[in-house]
Amino acid sequence: MEVIIQPDVTAASQLAARMVARQLREKPNSVLGLPTGSTPLLLYRELVALKLDWRRVTTFNLDEYVGLGPDHPQSYARFMWENLFRQVNILRKNVHIPDGLAKDIPKFCTRYERQIRQVGGIDLQVLGIGTDGHIGFNEPSSSLASRTRIKTLTAETRRDNARFFGREEDVPHHVITMGIGTIMEARQVLLLAFGENKAAAVAAAVEGPITAMCPASILQMHPVAKIVVDEAAAGRLQKTDYYRWVFAQKPLWQRW
C-alpha cells in the first residue's frame, strides 16, 4: 500500500487526476472502475479540464441504488453523466453502470461480471471509502471474496447519504455493488478519502487488521494500491512521517 498525504482536497484530486491521465495516455483503451459520491467530484472536474481522449476508454461503475432509474436525480447513472461522461468524448456503449431497475438482479450481476472479464478486466479502479470502511457498497461483514450482487445498506451509510436525498426515508435500502473480489482483481487501485469524518475508516483500512468488519482493509492484500488522503483524513494514521518521507524520496518520474 502506498499512502500519499496531500495538504487538501484540491491537491489530492489534482494528483489523482494526473494518475488517471497517465493511465489513459499509457493505455488509450484502458478500462476504469469508477465511484460516485462527494469524494470524486473534484477529480472528475480535473479530468474534464485535462481534455483527455476517452474514445477508446471503457468504464464500469461500482454501484447503483436498487429502484432508481438513470433519470432519477440521485441515481449514480445520472451523477456520472452529469459530472463526467457528458463532458468528455466517451462512447455511450463503453459506459457500464449497474442497472437499478434490473428485473432479474442476480442475472444482471452475472452479466456485469462477464462484461468486465470480456474487456480484459479493470486496469485502474478508483474508490472512495465509507465512514464504516465500505468500498463500493460492500458494508462491514461483506465477504472479502464477494462478486457483484445486491446488498443492504447499513443505517450509518443511509444516514451519511441522506444529505443527497434530503430525507433519510428516501435513501433506498438496497444497492447493486461490485464485490470485494471484483474490486481486488483490478490491476491498480486508487482510493481517495477526504475530511475528518473519514479518518477512523482510513486508519482502520491502512493500519488495522485485515477484516471483513472494515472491507477497505482488504486493500492491504492488493499488490498496487494507492491511498490518497488529505491532512484531515490522515489525522488518525500512526505512520504519517514514514508515508510522507516515502513520497518525498520518490524520483520525479514516479510522482505523476
Ligand code: F6R
Ligand atoms: C460510491 C461508492 C461508495 C462511496 C463512499 C463514500 O460509488 O462506491 O463506496 O465512495 O460511500 O462516499 P462519499 O464520497 O460521498 O463520502
